[in-house]
Amino acid sequence: MKVKKYYESVAPYGREQCAEIICPIQFLMDIIGSKWSVQILRELFRGDMRTHELIEALPGISTKTLTIRLRELEKYGLLIRTVYPEIPPHVEYSLTAKGRELKPVILAMKQVGEQWLHQESCICALELSG
Amino acid sequence: MKVKKYYESVAPYGREQCAEIICPIQFLMDIIGSKWSVQILRELFRGDMRTHELIEALPGISTKTLTIRLRELEKYGLLIRTVYPEIPPHVEYSLTAKGRELKPVILAMKQVGEQWLHQESCICALELSG
DNA sequence: CGGTATCCGACCCGATACTG
DNA sequence: CAGTATCGGGTCGGATACCG
Numbered sequence: 001m002k003v004k005k006y007y008e009s010v011a012p013y014g015r016e017q018c019a020e021i022i023c024p025i026q027f028l029m030d031i032i033g034s035k036w037s038v039q040i041l042r043e044l045f046r047g048d049m050r051t052h053e054l055i056e057a058l059p060g061i062s063t064k065t066l067t068i069r070l071r072e073l074e075k076y077g078l079l080i081r082t083v084y085p086e087i088p089p090h091v092e093y094s095l096t097a098k099g100r101e102l103k104p105v106i107l108a109m110k111q112v113g114e115q116w117l118h119q120e121s122c123i124c125a126l127e128l129s130g
Numbered sequence: 131m132k133v134k135k136y137y138e139s140v141a142p143y144g145r146e147q148c149a150e151i152i153c154p155i156q157f158l159m160d161i162i163g164s165k166w167s168v169q170i171l172r173e174l175f176r177g178d179m180r181t182h183e184l185i186e187a188l189p190g191i192s193t194k195t196l197t198i199r200l201r202e203l204e205k206y207g208l209l210i211r212t213v214y215p216e217i218p219p220h221v222e223y224s225l226t227a228k229g230r231e232l233k234p235v236i237l238a239m240k241q242v243g244e245q246w247l248h249q250e251s252c253i254c255a256l257e258l259s260g
Numbered sequence: 261c262g263g264t265a266t267c268c269g270a271c272c273c274g275a276t277a278c279t280g
Numbered sequence: 281c282a283g284t285a286t287c288g289g290g291t292c293g294g295a296t297a298c299c300g
Binding site (some may be wrong): 164165166190191192194195198217219 | 272273274275276280
Binding site for chain 4 (some may be wrong): 034035036060061062064065068087089
């Protein structure tokens, strides 16, 4: 009886391989649409990073979720995991060429996201009335 | 006691308003990252659509999910819902100017998505060994 | 340091039946 | 035709403790 490693049991829920019709936009969303995925990629665009650097750069992420996301992105060929056989362990993550193809997507998202963020009236803003 | 309408009870799970630090990329993902959202927007970029036209254009979506996604996108100001007081009911959805600002994002996603889709070896392909 | 195992609440979303 | 109510399975992902 094959036992799945725990991070294999988690996959983007919308993904349906080889459906009759595949929308390339949804196809991409299924790859990068999980929580934290784009933020991990965003960090790696700044340069190669070690695990604890990612954890520090992404406040709130758990080691479990980080590992799952990294394995997914590695499986999709977007990043490479390099292990240096040292003690204590030393693991480095870096974007592949394929991963860097996401740059225009992430740039476009950044541009629109910033624009909308600045327009948005903050829900937490103090109400002066009353 | 206020009773939430059922579609108000559903919101993108990653959204945290007014966090100390907000990544504009994640901010955008929280708006368009739910299942079906980008596909709905993709259809509306082709022109205004009625509810049943969207259902036909998005095979697999339920009326419930469609309604929830449409209300979300309307709440974010990305589309407008127009009701024509007729019998039978006639409702039309159209992108707002803000919604159309997503065009470069969706185009970039489409481009990369198509490229990767064509590279991908199909998991369902027959295995010739054995 | 990096990763794993386990538990568990939250919620996403599909199916179905029903209303005006 | 468009939308609502309700149910329920699946899984997402956070918290925590532990290992080599």
